[in-house]
Every structure is written in C-alpha cells, then in structure tokens.
Amino acid sequence: MRLKVTRILLLFWTIFIGVGAYIGGICMLIKPDGSLLQMQAMLPYFQVLPFSDILFQDYIFSGIMLIIVNGISNTIATYFLFRNKKIGYILGTIFGFTLILWIIIQLVIFPPNLLDTLYFIFGILQFITGYIALVSFNQEYFIFNKEDYCNIKALSDTLVVYFSRKKYTKKIAYQKANELESEILEITTNERTKGDLGFWWCGRFGMHNWEMDINEKNINLDKYKNIIIVTPIWVFKMASPIRGFVDFYKEKLSTKNITVIFNHFNPWLPKGAIKEIKNYIPVNNIESKTTMLGHIFK
Numbered sequence: 133m134r135l136k137v138t139r140i141l142l143l144f145w146t147i148f149i150g151v152g153a154y155i156g157g158i159c160m161l162i163k164p165d166g167s168l169l170q171m172q173a174m175l176p177y178f179q180v181l182p183f184s185d186i187l188f189q190d191y192i193f194s195g196i197m198l199i200i201v202n203g204i205s206n207t208i209a210t211y212f213l214f215r216n217k218k219i220g221y222i223l224g225t226i227f228g229f230t231l232i233l234w235i236i237i238q239l240v241i242f243p244p245n246l247l248d249t250l251y252f253i254f255g256i257l258q259f260i261t262g263y264i265a266l267v268s269f270n271q272e273y274f275i276f277n278k279e280d281y282c283n284i285k286a287l288s289d290t291l292v293v294y295f296s297r298k299k300y301t302k303k304i305a306y307q308k309a310n311e312l313e314s315e316i317l318e319i320t321t322n323e324r325t326k327g328d329l330g331f332w333w334c335g336r337f338g339m340h341n342w343e344m345d346i347n348e349k350n351i352n353l354d355k356y357k358n359i360i361i362v363t364p365i366w367v368f369k370m371a372s373p374i375r376g377f378v379d380f381y382k383e384k385l386s387t388k389n390i391t392v393i394f395n396h397f398n399p400w401l402p403k404g405a406i407k408e409i410k411n412y413i414p415v416n417n418i419e420s421k422t423t424m425l426g427h428i429f430k
C-alpha cells in the first residue's frame with residue numbers, strides 16, 4: 133500500500149516537474165530575451181554567475197539546461213517508474229535533490245519570490261517521496277527463500293535464535309545458520325507484532341524497554357555450546373521478544389559462547405543495545421547489520 137501511494141506521488145512529481153521544465157525551457161528558446169515568461173527583468177541577476185558574459189546574455193543556455201536537468205531527467209525517471217524499475221525510484225529521488233540544488237542557486241541570485249519558494253518546497257517533497265518510495269520498493273521486493281539455506285542442520289552444537297517481524301532478521305539468521313551449518317529457532321510471541329498496528333505496539337514495548345512474553349519456554353539449551361542471537365533493533369535496544377528470551381534463559385545462556393547479531397535500519401548500531409544485552413548475559417561477539425534500503429550490509 134505504501135509503495136503504491138508513494139509510487140503514484142513520485143510519478144506525479146516527476147511528470148509535473150518534467151513537464152514544467154519543458155514548458156519553461158521551450159518558452160526560453162522561443163523568446164531568448166525571456167519575454168514569453170516575463171523574465172526579462174531577471175536576466176541581470178544571472179551576471180554574478182561564472183561565464184555569464186558567454187552563457188547568460190539571454191535565456192538560451194538556461195532553457196537548454198532546464199530541459200536537460202529537470203525535463204529529460206524527470207522523463208527518464210517517469211519512464212522507469214511506469215515500468216516499476218528500481219532505477220526509476222533512485223532517479224526520482226536524485227532529481228528531487230537536483231531540483232533543490234537548482235532552486236538554491238536561484239534563491240541566492242534572485243530577490244525573494246514565490247515561485248522559487250514553491251519549487252524549493254516541491255524539490256523537498258519530490259526528494260522525500262522518492263526516498264520513501266525507494267525504501268518501500270526495496271522492502272517489497274526483499275526476497276527470502278528457505279530453499280537457499282540447505283546447510284541448516286537438525287543436530288549441531290550451535291543454535292541460531294532469532295525474532296523477526298518481517299523477513300530481514302530472518303534472512304540474516306538463516307544466512308548465519310547456513311554458514312555455520314547450525315540449528316535454527318524462531319522466537320514467537322502472542323503479542324501483536326504484525327502489520328502497521330503491530331509496529332506501534334512493538335514501539336510501545338520498545339520505548340519502555342519491556343519484554344514480550346515468548347512461546348518457546350521449553351527449549352533444551354543444554355546440548356548447545358554456541359548460541360547466536362539475532363535480533364532487530366527496536367527503539368535503540370534489542371527487540372522485546374528477544375529481551376523476553378534472554379531474560380527467561382539467562383542462567384543457561386551464561387554458560388554458553390554467545391554471539392549477538394543486531395539488525396537495524398539506521399546505518400549505525402546504538403551502543404546502548406550492546407550495554408543492555410550484556411546486563412542480561414555475557415556476550416563474546418557482537419555483529420551488526422543494517423537493512424537500510426532492504427539490503428544487508430556487513
């Protein structure tokens with residue numbers, strides 16, 4: 133749903149900004165003195181720019197640049213967005229940013245005016261819409277195939293434990309279990325964690341550093357030497373079901389070789405999360421992954 137809405141909005145911006153740039157650019161080329169757009173009086177303001185004696189004696193160069201930088205560019209983004217290609221979302225976002233830069237130059241050299249202010253806001257809106265659409269696109273097409281992880285074993289001295297609302301942490305956990313040829317276990321809870329409402333419910337637990345009661349209370353941890361805990365970050369700390377897990381099993385876990393893998397959206401791992409989990413159990417290794425834009429980075 134979020135992808136659908138933001139894609140339509142981004143298409144609106146790329147078409148609107150693109151068509152506007154063609155109209156403006158063509159008017160400048162038809163009447164290089166700017167008279168079609170009633171911009172004759174603005175020409176002297178361009179004279180502060182480099183090479184103005186060659187480029188800005190009329191509106192020909194500005195018109196061509198407007199058509200290329202804001203017209204053709206946004207048409208290319210529109211084309212790929214219609215085809216629902218990732219590059220369309222990337223370009224749509226970048227061209228929001230280039231519009232902001234373009235207008236910043238105008239805001240610096242022209243006296244304050246409504247049109248520039250409006251287009252500056254349009255640029256920001258296109259950039260934000262593009263970014264949200266791009267994130268939504270990556271999340272929508274994030275692929276998890278259980279069949280890819282055929283090394284996962286039923287008998288091993290290593291256990292990967294994870295909680296995942298969506299598929300991101302799950303994928304990291306499966307990759308790790310596959311690499312180590314270990315066992316894997318998903319932690320579940322009866323609290324509401326799915327969907328948009330689930331997001332806010334989880335946020336509430338996260339904000340208060342509350343545990344979520346877990347369903348897996350009969351795990352025999354005795355046979356494992358190594359435990360790898362894979363948790364999403366919720367409000368700068370481990371996710372509440374994992375908090376429930378480490379609290380419930382803290383005595384058993386204290387005798388194991390523990391690795392914690394934090395999975396977060398932001399590029400950085402909040403240090404408070406490391407501190408908190410170490411208050412529950414001794415941790416030998418910490419790893420951190422970011423799923424920003426739907427990718428997993430080391």
Ligand SMILES: Cc1cc2nc3c(=O)[nH]c(=O)nc-3n(C[C@H](O)[C@H](O)[C@H](O)COP(=O)(O)O)c2cc1C
Pocket residue numbers: 295296297298299300301302331332334335336338364365366367368369395396397398399423
């Ligand atoms: C309630 C909630 C709070 C979150 N807080 C943070 C945060 O503080 N920092 C961060 O980088 N990511 C945060 N995230 C994003 C998740 O860590 C990230 O999207 C992760 O990939 C989710 O994994 P999953 O889809 O496997 O559950 C939060 C997610 C939720 C649901």
